Amino acid sequence: MTELSGGPALPQERRVVTAIPGPKSQELQARRLAAVAGGVGSVLPVFTARAGGGVLEDVDGNSLIDFGSGIAVASVGNSAEAVVRRASAQLAAFTHTCFMVTPYEGYVEVCEELAKVTPGDHAKKSALFNSGAEAVENAVKIARAYTKRQAVVVFDHGYHGRTNLTMALTAKNMPYKNGFGPFAPEIYRVPVAYSYRWPTGPENCAAEASAQAIDMISKQIGAENVAAIIIEPILGEGGFIEPAKGFLPAIAQFAKDNGIVFVADEIQTGFCRTGQWFACDDEGVVPDLITTAKGIAGGLPLAAVTGRADIMDAPHSGGLGGTYGGNPVACAAALGSIETMRELDLNAKARRIEEIMKARLAKMAAQHDIIGDIRGRGAMIAVELVKSGTKDPNPQATAALAKACHQEGLMVLTCGTYGNVLRFLPPLVIGEDLLNEGLDIIETALAGL
Numbered sequence: 001m002t003e004l005s006g007g008p009a010l011p012q013e014r015r016v017v018t019a020i021p022g023p024k025s026q027e028l029q030a031r032r033l034a035a036v037a038g039g040v041g042s043v044l045p046v047f048t049a050r051a052g053g054g055v056l057e058d059v060d061g062n063s064l065i066d067f068g069s070g071i072a073v074a075s076v077g078n079s080a081e082a083v084v085r086r087a088s089a090q091l092a093a094f095t096h097t098c099f100m101v102t103p104y105e106g107y108v109e110v111c112e113e114l115a116k117v118t119p120g121d122h123a124k125k126s127a128l129f130n131s132g133a134e135a136v137e138n139a140v141k142i143a144r145a146y147t148k149r150q151a152v153v154v155f156d157h158g159y160h161g162r163t164n165l166t167m168a169l170t171a172k173n174m175p176y177k178n179g180f181g182p183f184a185p186e187i188y189r190v191p192v193a194y195s196y197r198w199p200t201g202p203e204n205c206a207a208e209a210s211a212q213a214i215d216m217i218s219k220q221i222g223a224e225n226v227a228a229i230i231i232e233p234i235l236g237e238g239g240f241i242e243p244a245k246g247f248l249p250a251i252a253q254f255a256k257d258n259g260i261v262f263v264a265d266e267i268q269t270g271f272c273r274t275g276q277w278f279a280c281d282d283e284g285v286v287p288d289l290i291t292t293a294k295g296i297a298g299g300l301p302l303a304a305v306t307g308r309a310d311i312m313d314a315p316h317s318g319g320l321g322g323t324y325g326g327n328p329v330a331c332a333a334a335l336g337s338i339e340t341m342r343e344l345d346l347n348a349k350a351r352r353i354e355e356i357m358k359a360r361l362a363k364m365a366a367q368h369d370i371i372g373d374i375r376g377r378g379a380m381i382a383v384e385l386v387k388s389g390t391k392d393p394n395p396q397a398t399a400a401l402a403k404a405c406h407q408e409g410l411m412v413l414t415c416g417t418y419g420n421v422l423r424f425l426p427p428l429v430i431g432e433d434l435l436n437e438g439l440d441i442i443e444t445a446l447a448g449l
């Protein structure tokens, strides 16, 4: 194991010793199908036994290279040393008091860290929750309390969660919304600057998309009715869409000019994932509120809303909270996770992963015209797959590629409104040998299509 793997002493190697999924996984899958609700899916029904560094070991003894991090969560690697050390000590001390009953230092410390690492040097405060969706819901509550307005603006291809309000904020019908309405009112969706698919070309994308979005907000909703504009600085589930440069600053400026709370949903992009603490840092955009979750606590459930102190203090006392929000063990894990990010300089690691991945993917694109676009930043990289000689989405090839990778012991995920994006979210501590071996598998899978 490399010194970066952090987790249990798992050999940092790919090892395929049975069919994938193997017999023990298949047995567990049969039990799962009988006991677990059918609405809860799995990308690959390989049951995990251990995980750490850049690998997932299954119950059959296979070791898979991990290009998923449990959807951008295990950025510091599974069971990272500092996460285990701090969370274990907290487990032994106490597991829960409820911060709303008797508080504890860990919660305060996480809020202090959030104030330091998030964009902007203004006075900030935070509130902690359990899941990303819960953080987004609370950002809406806070923005409405502060502005005394109701409308919320979101974007094409946006994803914000699966609760009722966040389903309404989410763009894509299947699988997130279909049959689950009615949805929350006062949600409005406007265009985003998706360069690859912008009708008049990428060079016009930022200016035209921001003008269209602002025109729709002004003419159809009325800027004076808008409490919040919520955007992912790189749209995750929607296909790792990086809004064309200039789009985010234009929308942030419009929000500022009109007293609208600008919310960056950095649940997937945050905490070193894109090679910076937050993806907003890339264009110097300072959001009023920022939502975080996924990468924050090395796998333990924790989420936060962080923002301008006056906005955060708008709700009345007792208006925010929840039984488990900011659980002490999750807070300890977050402190261990942030410590690891600093000590191992995981921003630099993420940028190195981008360098390696983009160079190799560019070579593959030169040979395979179904790769329409390569994009993303840091360790959040994707390829958009199209039908040869067109820009027509190619979800069939995407599914076939993912399947071929899984068979060879490489965990990859797909995403995108059209289901045609293969996305890579390796743990930031993955070794370069494993990273390259994973890319070899993708290369072979492409050749075998």
Ligand SMILES: *Cc1c(COP(=O)(O)O)cnc(C)c1O
Pocket (backbone or CB within 6 Å): 130, 131, 132, 133, 134, 136, 159, 160, 161, 162, 232, 236, 237, 265, 266, 267, 268, 293, 294
């Ligand atoms: C995953 C995600 C959410 C929802 O987080 P959960 O913890 O699954 O509720 C919200 N926004 C973005 C951008 C996400 O990637």
